[in-house]
Amino acid sequence: MENLSLVIFFIFGTVVGSFLNVLVLRYNTGRSLAGRSGCFSCGKKLAWYELIPVLSYLLQGGRCRGCGSRISTQYPLVELGIGALFALIAWQSWPLWSALYHLAVWSILMAITAYDIRHKIIPDGMVYILIGLSALSVLLTEVRLQSIGWRVGVALSMALFFAALWHFSAGKWMGLGDAKLALGLGLLLGPSQGFAALLLAFWIGAAFGVALLLFRGRYATIKTEVPFAPFLILGAALAAFGHIDMAAVLSFFSFSNALY
Ligand SMILES: [Zn+2]
Incomplete structure (x- = not known):
């Protein structure tokens, strides 16, 4: 794929990202998805030049032009994220249907990430x-009934694992939504990449937890509620786009053992 088309896909992605921002903000909150966005503090309706993905945020220094209050970093981050995602998928030179499929799936995952961070x-x-x-x-991809059953079974067991964490922690460690998300990711990635994604999610989550403890007081308290879906989805993205499966994880371990 030529560089220019990658740039066009990136820009198109940032526009899709800014629609997803509106969805993340208003979905299930009783607010209509139609209607122009406005500032949360002063209610000023945004003009067209304040709605350009990423650029408007940068030009305004991350503040409302009306009242000067801060604009959430969610907006530029989701726009940049979906832009990068579109360029990444275009770069893979997959068949069109496959590229469209991945655009839809990973855009939804990005929206779930932002929604979970914002609304918990x-x-x-x-x-x-x-x-x-x-x-x-x-x-569509598995031909044999047996392999369909195997993939569904593994995905269901991943979901059961999260449902058990939800049940035994009385909803403190995980939400039931994490179990549904694990079912979707397990089906999407298949057993080997699915398990690798889970391991990556727990490792990244643990590293993040340690960092929170170190910077506690400044940015967070010990009781700060940390949503898990972003880690699950980050693990899934690393597994899918980095082609990390259980074989890769195991060979990483045998490599680190060989160092000692
Ligand atoms: Zn304002």
């Missing part, structure tokens, strides 16, 4: 779309 809950509607799309890919 995984919206059912988004995660059900993910499960539906993932189940569809299993049906």
